[in-house]
Every structure is written in structure tokens, then in C-alpha cells.
Amino acid sequence: MSNDIIGAAKPRIDGPDKLSGRARYAADHYPANLTYAYGVFSNIASGKIASIDVEKAKKQPGVIEIFHHDNFPKLHRSPSNFAQQNKVDEARLPFEDNNVYYGGQFVALVVADTFENARDAAHFVDVTYQESKPVTSLTAALKNGDPKQAKSSRHTRGDADSAFASAAHQVDVTYTTPVETHNPMEMHATTADWNNGNLTFYEASQGVVFAKNTIAAVFGINPARIDARAPYIGSGFGSKLWIWPHAVAATAASRELGRPVQLVVPRAQMFTTTGHRPATHQNLKLGADANGKLQAIVHDSVNSTSFVGNYVETCGSVTKSLYDCSNVRVTHATAQVNQGTPTSMRAPGAAPGLFALESAIDELAEKIGMDPLALRKANYTETDGSKSLPFSSIHLMECYEKGAKEFGWDKRTPEIGSMKNGTEILGWGMAACNWEALKRDCNARVALRADGTAFVSCATQDIGTGTYTIVAQTAADVLGLPLDKIHVELGDSAYPSGPLSGGSWASASALPAIHAAAKKAADQLKGYAVEEDAVFADAKTDDLSLADGKLSLKGGQSVDFVQILQKRKVAEAFGEAYTTGATGDEYSFRSFGAHFVEIGWDPGISRLRVNRVVSAIDCGQIVNTKTASNQVEGAIAMGIGMALFEQTEYDHRSGMPVNNNYAEYLVPTHADYPEDVNVLLLDYPDYKFNDLGIRGIGEIGITGMAAAVANAVYHATGKRVRDLPIRIEDLMSA
Amino acid sequence: MRQFDYKRATDTDGAIQAHAGQAAAYLAGGTTLIDLVKLDVMQPERMVDVNRLALSNIEDADDGRLRIGATVRNTALAYDDRVKRDYTVLSEALLQGASRQLRNRATTAGNVMQRVRCSYFRDGISPCNKREPGTGCSAIEGVNREVFAVLGTSEHCIAVHPSDMCVAMAAIGATVEVQGPNGTREIAFGDFHKMPGNTPHIEHELAEDELITHVTLDAPIEDAGSTYVKLRDRSSYQFALASCAAIVALDGDVIREVRLALGGVGTKPWRCSQAEEQLVGAAANEENFAQAARLAMQDATPYKHNAYKIPLARKAITQALKDATARAGNGGSI
Structure with missing residues (x-):
């Protein structure tokens, strides 16, 4: 090149x-005779629909039809098979039966001549429920019984339990991360238009081929009859990888009515029926010898999933290969709650997993009395221990060194609260980032x-x-x-x-x-x-x-x-x-990096802010410095959100989300983004991976970021926060 | 959103007439009303648009007071030269509220009438005494970290009054001018908003069909310094977890006059009269500020997730008093 x-x-x-x-998104298409659909959503999290009365709603202006479980056409489920390029996370189709598995589930669909009329009429659909007691959190689900082990993602090597038991230094701690919602700016949306058995399908989708195949399977038709289009999407962060119920509902309504149908998911239901990052509970056991050499790593995680899909958040996916260690066990399990089905959210597994692992590494460093960066360097490896294969191209050590130099890590004084600037106590923390290179x-x-x-x-x-x-x-x-x-x-x-x-x-x-x-x-x-x-x-x-x-x-x-x-x-x-997507079996392919973060804690007014970030990223050939840096910068912002703000909160009685809007579900604003962010792109092509040496950069930037912030917060305040998000009340002294 | 009837009024009499006898709502900036109508929490059958009324001026009133028209936008008020000079606390409070886009739409009277952000009120489903009297308060045992009060709460409602502007006005002191079918009247700002008590659905002193026409600020205190300290999780676009409007005038090192009001912690814009009384005549030092802060929060009632607001509000008070004191006597901004 x-x-x-x-x-x-x-x-x-x-x-x-x-x-x-001029860029037109899924809901910017207006085929002739377009109709508009609006959902009626369950306001209970668990139970059955006892009755649906649509008579009054049907009499509202412009109403064309109202669908629900009694009159929705019989369709088929996706085989949900990645190899077939046909996958969903929520297996159940909308309106399959009268069961309610989560709050904000579609219970009816009003189709009218305008969006406003459809929304108006939706208020007149009278639904009564037989409510049952919902499981409203992962904690509650775990009290109800043992989680279901996910065997396929399990990894063991050596004897982690005995190595941990005999290690000179031990850390045994549990971290939790909350449900997070993707919140892309563009709502999920479908414009479905059938013509003589052929479907033009505008969908806010991260995968038009998967969308085509999935809709074809659901409607039992040849995929060649479907043209799925997503020339522009207002981001997805993983929530738009697969087909969700709204798309099936709109497409079915269009076929039944013989008219195009457009459906935009309201913001509140973007929190319920289009996926989210599940809650996790993660236990980390790290054992090290007197010099900080890791002897044992155990990472047991469990995540919330729904009653209509089994989604595994593979928190240990990075743990098994980031450090040099002979005795490792990584397990995953799930427990069902009455929430919509979780799905991949930017760096699934790695983002919550590295929060836990990279926090625990710092806790271990504290116990040993080592500099956190030195501990990571002492356990550096160029071999993927989970596969016993060399990494195709690894410059993690250079990430550590360049990042540390740029950040000025050598000026860090290790004592808690020892660094100050005016009324602020400064905290300096760092963490590794890591993501599998896939093609x-x-x-x-x-x-x-x-x-x-x-x-x-x-x-x-x-x-x-x-x-x-x-x-x-x-x-x-x-x-x-x-x-x-x-x-x-x-x-x-x-x-x-x-x-x-x-x-x-x-x-x-x-x-x-x-x-x-x-x-x-x-x-x-x-x-x-x-x-x-x-x-x-x-x-x-x-x-x-x-x-x-x-x-x-x-x-x-x-x-x-x-x-x-x-x-x-x-x-x-x-x-x-x-x-080809095949990568051979001679190497392990991963991307690497390190975040260095300064936080400022002003105890006088309990203000916590991220002041400064340096991130060094090793992800192969950089094709466009501007867009590549922008990906990492965006991921840093999202990582700050994960560390300090993001959490979908549910009422513990009803199971309904309570902060399902942009005002109360907090993500960083521009004012929260540090003025001083420096992204160092190492730019070493990985020709063992593909002819162009490219590995990809969308996700790695968020991994490790929450841990780097948490580690910095600990350095400033002496408070080790193991439950995200870190909130000011966690840091306030009485 | 349900269908509603829309009337655009051109004068106050016409607005009140259009409102009378209807399940109506006055529409100004719409930043609360339209939101709640979309959520089906408010269901007005008629909206009376008051944006064309001649109420968009800020005028000098008698006795050095400042008269603000009902439809003066938050942005215009915050950047008015007299407000910036004489009522710094108000300008600062406005500019820390909402987002630029919202401030460009939101009006003075609309902000006085801002509804609570309680998620159980806004969901249209949960038991809520404010939305459906007698059904109970879901927030007391629910998720109540952010927009929930520790002062002025009752067993029937704990929602915070969310406005920043009103906190500054409560500190400054003001008169709300209203017009109704039977003429005009004035309501002291401190009396305008009501605590929930047994009737959380009654939020203010306005009678049926009455329209706020102006808010007139008390004259600025001579040689005072003022500020608005707003504490929150993120730096912008979040309601206060705790905030404090402070106005301080000094006589040497001694506090001659002081005004304190709190946001984010009260069921109404919360004036701290007892703390003010204690501070007048006392030395302007941190010890006395901290003592006033303790006094201001001594009757606070914490709930499941918002106990942190009590120490946080104390910090806001102490900081605001320090900052206002530092500005006092330097050219006479209130």
C-alpha cells in the first residue's frame, strides 16, 4: 500500500x-401508500395477557388494523445460527402467545394512516393482565437458584484452585456491573414494503445480510426475494446486529395489509425490546508469588439473561490470554430475569470482564506493594496461553511504555491522595485493553x-x-x-x-x-x-x-x-x-493497548471528573488516522460513561425500567469529556492476519477504560469501588 | 400523544377566555408540557398558546426591582445585562439548567410551573398521588436517588422541584403576578409553590384558569456577592443532586445580609430562613458557613438511595457561601 x-x-x-x-435512514423512506405502526407495550414485567379490547382504539381516526396475539399471523423462528448468517438473541417472535416475559414487550400493534394517529389510538387499546411476581434483578435471580453454566465458553488449564491456595499473595474479590443500554441516537426503525411476494426492507441494521436471512426464515420465503437496506444507521453499538421483535411486527403487518408499514421504536422501548448489556457478577481470584508473578487466575462470572433468549456475556474471554499464567479457570453462567433479552454491546464480555480483571490486578499490586504498571509488565506474554499459540503481532509492551511516557507515569507517587492540584485530589490509574482480532x-x-x-x-x-x-x-x-x-x-x-x-x-x-x-x-x-x-x-x-x-x-x-x-x-x-474469514491455526490474533487516566476528586464539593487520558493502541495497520482515532476517542467517552454514569435502573417491585430516557440515563456530555485526550496509534501492520495487515478498532478502546478510571479513583481516594457505576456517594466520607 | 385542540392567543384576556371551561393547558416553551403529553401523563383537551402575548420583555420596575415577562426565554434572561450584573445568582442558575436547546425554548413562567421528574409520576402507570390522588407514592420505597427530596417531603410524595431558576428566585425574593377571570393578583414567590403534604397533586397557588404574566424580582441587595453552586454526577444536562443559591452582603468581616436557597433537595425551591438568621451578624468564615449548612439540613429526612444528599447539600451551601462572600463588596453584584 x-x-x-x-x-x-x-x-x-x-x-x-x-x-x-441527504443521507436517508430507515425511517426516512416513504413508499406510496405508507402506513405507520405504533406499539402497545406491556406495563407489567411478568404474567399473562388476560384480555385485549381494541374496539375503542379501532374507532380512532385513521386506524387501519390492530394486531395482537389472537390475530397475528403464524410465523417461524430464526434458527439462530451464526454460520447460517441467521441469528437473533431474542428467540421468541412478537405476539406468539399471551405470555409477558418483560416490561415493555410488544402486546399489540396499531397501524394507522399517520404516525400521530397510530400513537393516539395506541392509548385506547385496553389490555388487562394476570400479573405474576417478576424476577427483577440478577441478585434476585441468584437467590432463586443456581445459575445455568455456559459450558462452551469455559476454559481451564493447570490447577487454578491449588495454585491460588498456595500463592504468596492473594486477591479474592467480586465485582458487579449493571445493565447498560446502548442508546444509539437513531431509534430502531423498520420500513417494510411487500410487492408481489418480494420485500424491500429498510432496517436500522448493522448487518443487511443477516437481516435478509433472518426475515426470510421468519416468513418462510427465499432470501432472494428480500432486499435489506441500511445505507446509513445512526449507530448501533451492537443493538442493531440482529433482528428484534419490532422488525418482525412491522414486516408482518405490511404483508397482511398489502401496504408498506413504518415502525419506529420509541426511546422508552429502546430500553426494553432491542437488547442491552446484561448485569454481571464476577468473582476474581488472583494468586501471585513474592515477585508478582501470577500463579493462578480464576474468573467466574454470571450474567442476567431473559426468559426468551439465553445470552452469555463472556467476561472471561480476555482473562484467559492477557497474562502469562499456567493455572487458569474461566467460567460463565446465566440467570433469568424478567427483562428483555440482552445482546452484544460494544466489546461484549471484554468491557465488563476487563473492568473486573484490571481492577483486580491493581488490587494485587497494592497487596504486593508493586507499581501497577510494573506488575503488568512482569506478567507480560507473547503467547496465548489458552491456545498455546504465539500472538500474530503484539506490541503491548510498547503500548505500556509509550503510554506511560506520554502520560508521565514515572511522576506518580503511589500513596493514596498524595497528588493534588488546587482543591482537587488527583488519581492516576491505568489498565490494559484487549480485543480479539476477527474477520x-x-x-x-x-x-x-x-x-x-x-x-x-x-x-x-x-x-x-x-x-x-x-x-x-x-x-x-x-x-x-x-x-x-x-x-x-x-x-x-x-x-x-x-x-x-x-x-x-x-x-x-x-x-x-x-x-x-x-x-x-x-x-x-x-x-x-x-x-x-x-x-x-x-x-x-x-x-x-x-x-x-x-x-x-x-x-x-x-x-x-x-x-x-x-x-x-x-x-x-x-x-x-x-x-476468506479463515485464519489458520498457527497464531492467536488479538489487538492490544493500554489506558492511562487522571481523575480529579474535589472532596469539598464531591465532584469527580476525568481530567486526562492517554491511550496507546496496537491494532494493526491504520487506514485512516482520523476515523481510527475517532473510534478510540468515542470508546474513551463510552468508557467514562461505563465507569461513572451508565446504569439502567429497574424498580425492584415491578421490574420496569425507571430511567428510560436521555435525561435520566446518564451518558457523558461534551463537558464530561476531558480536554486532554491523547490517542497513540502504534500502526504495526499484521500481515499474518490479512494481506493489508488490518485488525479493526471499534471496540478495543472501551475495554479496560472503566478499570483505569476505578484504579485512578482508588489512588485519589483510597476507595476501591467494585460496583459500577462509581458514584459520588461511594467516595463521600460521612 | 392524544389529540388536542389548539388555540393561539394574542392577548392575556383572550388566553384566559380560551382556557376557561376546558381541560386546558397554557403552552409556552412546551419543554415540560409537550414531553408529558407525549408520555400521556398530561391529557389536555386544549392547548392555549401564549407565545404571542406581549409578555416577553424584561423591564425596570419601581424601587429598583426587575420585572420579567412570562414568556422571556431562559437564554434571554440569563444573558440580560441587568440580570448578569445585579442578579448573578439567577444568571448562573439558568445557565446550569437543562441544555442550550432547552433554554432557548423554556420560558420564565414555564420554568416556575415545571413539573417533577419523578419516574413514577412520568411513567403513567405506577401508583402516584400527584398523578392520581390516593393511589400511593411509589418513590418512597422505589428507586429514589436523584430527583427525590430530603426536605419538605411527606408520606404522600417525595419528588424534588427540579427548577434551578426557581432556587435563585427564592433566594432573591420575588413576586409572581397572575391574571385570571377575576382580574390580577400578586403572590409572594416563597408562597407560590406548595409542599406535598396530604395533597401532592396541588403544586402551586394558581387558581383555575389563572395565567402567570410576570415575575418581579426584589431589588438587589447593595454590595452583595452571589452565586449558584450546582452539584451533580455529570457536568451538564442533569438535574441538581444538590444546589445552593447564595447571596451575601458584608459589613467588614461580618455578614450584614444573606439569602440562601436550595435545589435538588426540597419538594419546593427551598429557602433556608433559619440558617440565614443565624448567619446575619456572624463572621463570614468557614466555621459559621458549616454551622449554617448543618442547621439548614437538620430536619432532612433521607430515603433509601438519597441519604448522600444531606452531606452533599451541606457542601453546596458551604461552597456557595464561600464563593458569594468572595464576591461581596466588589462592585455590588447581588
Whole structure:
């Protein structure tokens, strides 16, 4: 790859469309005869619908139909199989029966001629319930009985229990993390439009291929009859990976009525029926010898799940490989509560898991009397102990050292509360970050067109992360065209099959395919150019190169590539490519990093703020410094939210969420984001992972961040907060 | 949101007429009303839009007072030169409230009439004495960390009055001018909001169809310093966990006159008269500030999740008194 475009800090090419409103999201499509659906949602968390009276609602202006469990069409469940690219987390379909498993569950769907009429009429649907006592928290669920072990994610090596028992230094502590809600700005939304058995399906989705396959399975039709589109989504953070009940409800209503239906999930139900990060209880046992060498790691975690899906939050997924340790046990379990089904939220498993592990490492350092960074370095490894494989490319030690230097870690005085600035007590803390490098099968198509532009298409998505831009950069690099000549089309299942935008794998999966397709397009062009009677007849294609929109013969003339196509009387020269998601079995592929955080605690007014962050990230080749830094910066903000603010609270009696809006579910505001944030991108390509050396960067930034904040808070206040979020009352002395 | 009838009034008489005999609500900035109508917590059959009334001016009144029209937006009030100069506490309180977008819409009278943020009131489902008298208070045994009071609560309601602006006005002292079918009258600001007692659904002194036309601030205290200290989890766009409006005037090192009001902890904008009395004539030092803070919170009742508010409010009071004192006597801002 050349250096001028790959790795450059390019602004988003889709920025002007988003800024001007030309970018159209799922609920910005208005097919002819569009109708609008609005849900009626359960206001109990557990029980049965005793009766539904829709007579009054049906008489409201504009009402077309009201669906509920008695008249909703019989459909089929998704096989929920990742390999089939057909997966859901909430297995139950809407309106399957009269059971209520969680508050905010769809119990009826009003379809009307306008959004306002549908919403108005929804108030007149009279639902009565037979209520049963709900399980309203993970703690309550665990009191009811043993959690269900999740065997597939279990890992053991050595003998962790005896090694822990005989270790010179021990830490045995339990951490908890609360339910967190994704809260993307764009609501979940569906616009479904059936025509002669074919479905156009606009969905706020992080995966149009999965969306197509899932809807096809639910409706029992050939996926080829569905065009799932998500050219733009207002972020998802994992909540838009899979199909949720609203999409099935809207699509079924459209098919029944023979008219397009649009459904936007209200903000309050974004907290109930579109997934969330589950609550976790995590017990960490760390044993170390006198020098701080880890002898044993035990990480037992349990998370809340629903009664209509079993979601495992794999908190120990990083624990089994981050440090050099021979005796390790990692287990996961779930317990059912009356809440909607949990799902992946940015860095699932790793985000809550590293809060626990990286807090415990600091607790161990305190016990041994070691500097927390020195303890981590003492247990550094370049081998994945869970797989007994070397990491393909690891620069974690450099992350520690560069981050520490930039932050000034050597000036840290270890005594609690020993660092001050005016009325603030400063706390300095750090933590490692870590995320698996993943990739998936991908197809892509690239065409050089007779109008002088190039056209790139792939059924992956840009979820606000900059995928459009890095796709264009990749094509531009191969084709020698400026970015404004590259037209990128994503988010349509009609395009060559591409990966979900999740798991930080979209870049590592899609860009190699696009790179290969662009090469093939260039080769086809060169092939045309050396044909008999063509411009470069008799030349060898190997002697032709493509740059600045011109095809040039080594030591010879250059011509505009458009001329080659025009002379050939064809619209385009194109290439299609497939790249595999297989990674072989010689290496373990992961990304690494370290956060260094300064917090300020003003005891006079009980004010806690994050003042400063340095994050050093090792995640392979950086394609766009601007969008890559932006991903880490956004993850730092989200990590601050996880540490200090975020928590979906439920009433312990009713099980209903109580802070289900943007005013009371706190996320960081701009004013909470430190002015001094420095993201160091190490930029070491990992060519063992793919031809472009790219690993992905969407999730790693949030991992470890909450622990770094908690460790800094401890350094300032001497209060070890093991239950997120950290709140001022945890730090106040009476 | 349910269907409602909409009338745009052009004068106060017309507004009151349009309101009379209806399940009506006056619509100004709409930042509370529209929200609650969408949640189906309020179900007015008619909205009377008062934005076109000639009530958007800030005028000098007699005796050095300042008369604020009902529809003066929060942003306009916060940046008014007289408010910034003479009522710093009010400008600071306004600018720490809500978000810029909300402040651009929210009005003075609307903010006086702001409804509580209690999640059980807003969910439209839970038992709530304010929404459905006699059904009980879900918050007392529920999640009650943030927008719940420790002062002025009753067994029937513990919701905080959420306004920042009103806390500053309570400290400054003000008169609420209202107009109704039978003419105009004035209500002292301190009497306007009611504590829940046995009737949490009765939140204020307004009679049926009455409309707030103005809020007139008392004259500024000469040579006073003032400030608004708002403590919360995040730095912006959150209701106060505890806040304090303080106005301090000095005679040498001795407090000549002082006003203290609290937000985030009371069921109404909470004036601390007893603490004020104790401070007048006392030396302006931290010991006396801390003593006043203890006095102000001595009758507080903690609930399951909000006991921290009692020490937090004491910190807000102490800090506000310190900051106001530091500003006192330096050019006479209240």
C-alpha cells in the first residue's frame, strides 16, 4: 500500500450527505401508500395477557388494523445460527402467545394512516393482565437458584484452585456491573414494503445480510426475494446486529395489509425490546508469588439473561490470554430475569470482564506493594496461553511504555491522595485493553467506469465509524484515483455478500476483498488496453500502471483510462473478489493497548471528573488516522460513561425500567469529556492476519477504560469501588 | 400523544377566555408540557398558546426591582445585562439548567410551573398521588436517588422541584403576578409553590384558569456577592443532586445580609430562613458557613438511595457561601 492515501487523516466522505440531510435512514423512506405502526407495550414485567379490547382504539381516526396475539399471523423462528448468517438473541417472535416475559414487550400493534394517529389510538387499546411476581434483578435471580453454566465458553488449564491456595499473595474479590443500554441516537426503525411476494426492507441494521436471512426464515420465503437496506444507521453499538421483535411486527403487518408499514421504536422501548448489556457478577481470584508473578487466575462470572433468549456475556474471554499464567479457570453462567433479552454491546464480555480483571490486578499490586504498571509488565506474554499459540503481532509492551511516557507515569507517587492540584485530589490509574482480532468471509465488486469514476459495492455497512471512507481509500490506493472519483455503495443485501458491522471485524474482512476486487478491475482494464487495435496493443499488462486516472506504459505514453473503455464501447472494467474469514491455526490474533487516566476528586464539593487520558493502541495497520482515532476517542467517552454514569435502573417491585430516557440515563456530555485526550496509534501492520495487515478498532478502546478510571479513583481516594457505576456517594466520607 | 385542540392567543384576556371551561393547558416553551403529553401523563383537551402575548420583555420596575415577562426565554434572561450584573445568582442558575436547546425554548413562567421528574409520576402507570390522588407514592420505597427530596417531603410524595431558576428566585425574593377571570393578583414567590403534604397533586397557588404574566424580582441587595453552586454526577444536562443559591452582603468581616436557597433537595425551591438568621451578624468564615449548612439540613429526612444528599447539600451551601462572600463588596453584584 502506498503511503499517501492509506493511513492518511481523511474526513468522512459521507459527511456532507449526513450534514445536509441527504443521507436517508430507515425511517426516512416513504413508499406510496405508507402506513405507520405504533406499539402497545406491556406495563407489567411478568404474567399473562388476560384480555385485549381494541374496539375503542379501532374507532380512532385513521386506524387501519390492530394486531395482537389472537390475530397475528403464524410465523417461524430464526434458527439462530451464526454460520447460517441467521441469528437473533431474542428467540421468541412478537405476539406468539399471551405470555409477558418483560416490561415493555410488544402486546399489540396499531397501524394507522399517520404516525400521530397510530400513537393516539395506541392509548385506547385496553389490555388487562394476570400479573405474576417478576424476577427483577440478577441478585434476585441468584437467590432463586443456581445459575445455568455456559459450558462452551469455559476454559481451564493447570490447577487454578491449588495454585491460588498456595500463592504468596492473594486477591479474592467480586465485582458487579449493571445493565447498560446502548442508546444509539437513531431509534430502531423498520420500513417494510411487500410487492408481489418480494420485500424491500429498510432496517436500522448493522448487518443487511443477516437481516435478509433472518426475515426470510421468519416468513418462510427465499432470501432472494428480500432486499435489506441500511445505507446509513445512526449507530448501533451492537443493538442493531440482529433482528428484534419490532422488525418482525412491522414486516408482518405490511404483508397482511398489502401496504408498506413504518415502525419506529420509541426511546422508552429502546430500553426494553432491542437488547442491552446484561448485569454481571464476577468473582476474581488472583494468586501471585513474592515477585508478582501470577500463579493462578480464576474468573467466574454470571450474567442476567431473559426468559426468551439465553445470552452469555463472556467476561472471561480476555482473562484467559492477557497474562502469562499456567493455572487458569474461566467460567460463565446465566440467570433469568424478567427483562428483555440482552445482546452484544460494544466489546461484549471484554468491557465488563476487563473492568473486573484490571481492577483486580491493581488490587494485587497494592497487596504486593508493586507499581501497577510494573506488575503488568512482569506478567507480560507473547503467547496465548489458552491456545498455546504465539500472538500474530503484539506490541503491548510498547503500548505500556509509550503510554506511560506520554502520560508521565514515572511522576506518580503511589500513596493514596498524595497528588493534588488546587482543591482537587488527583488519581492516576491505568489498565490494559484487549480485543480479539476477527474477520469474516467477504465478497466485493469494484468497477472502473467509462465516466471516469470507480464504483465499489459490498453488503457490509457503515455504522457511523467511517467505513465508507476507508473503503474509498482502499479502492483509491489500488486504482490511482482521487477519493472524490470513488463512489461507494454499502448497506444493501443486493450487493456482494459482506460482513456484519460488529466484532471490530468489518475493516479486516471487507478491505482485503475490496483491495482484491480493485486489482481485478485494474487487470481487466489493462487486458482491454493490450487487445489488438487497443492503445497499448502488443504491450504486456505487467508493464502498465494505473495512477491519477491514467494508464501508463513503463517508459511510454499515458492515456486516460476512460479512453480505453470508450474505445472498447463498454461501460466498465470490473472485478469481483472473495476473501476468506479463515485464519489458520498457527497464531492467536488479538489487538492490544493500554489506558492511562487522571481523575480529579474535589472532596469539598464531591465532584469527580476525568481530567486526562492517554491511550496507546496496537491494532494493526491504520487506514485512516482520523476515523481510527475517532473510534478510540468515542470508546474513551463510552468508557467514562461505563465507569461513572451508565446504569439502567429497574424498580425492584415491578421490574420496569425507571430511567428510560436521555435525561435520566446518564451518558457523558461534551463537558464530561476531558480536554486532554491523547490517542497513540502504534500502526504495526499484521500481515499474518490479512494481506493489508488490518485488525479493526471499534471496540478495543472501551475495554479496560472503566478499570483505569476505578484504579485512578482508588489512588485519589483510597476507595476501591467494585460496583459500577462509581458514584459520588461511594467516595463521600460521612 | 392524544389529540388536542389548539388555540393561539394574542392577548392575556383572550388566553384566559380560551382556557376557561376546558381541560386546558397554557403552552409556552412546551419543554415540560409537550414531553408529558407525549408520555400521556398530561391529557389536555386544549392547548392555549401564549407565545404571542406581549409578555416577553424584561423591564425596570419601581424601587429598583426587575420585572420579567412570562414568556422571556431562559437564554434571554440569563444573558440580560441587568440580570448578569445585579442578579448573578439567577444568571448562573439558568445557565446550569437543562441544555442550550432547552433554554432557548423554556420560558420564565414555564420554568416556575415545571413539573417533577419523578419516574413514577412520568411513567403513567405506577401508583402516584400527584398523578392520581390516593393511589400511593411509589418513590418512597422505589428507586429514589436523584430527583427525590430530603426536605419538605411527606408520606404522600417525595419528588424534588427540579427548577434551578426557581432556587435563585427564592433566594432573591420575588413576586409572581397572575391574571385570571377575576382580574390580577400578586403572590409572594416563597408562597407560590406548595409542599406535598396530604395533597401532592396541588403544586402551586394558581387558581383555575389563572395565567402567570410576570415575575418581579426584589431589588438587589447593595454590595452583595452571589452565586449558584450546582452539584451533580455529570457536568451538564442533569438535574441538581444538590444546589445552593447564595447571596451575601458584608459589613467588614461580618455578614450584614444573606439569602440562601436550595435545589435538588426540597419538594419546593427551598429557602433556608433559619440558617440565614443565624448567619446575619456572624463572621463570614468557614466555621459559621458549616454551622449554617448543618442547621439548614437538620430536619432532612433521607430515603433509601438519597441519604448522600444531606452531606452533599451541606457542601453546596458551604461552597456557595464561600464563593458569594468572595464576591461581596466588589462592585455590588447581588
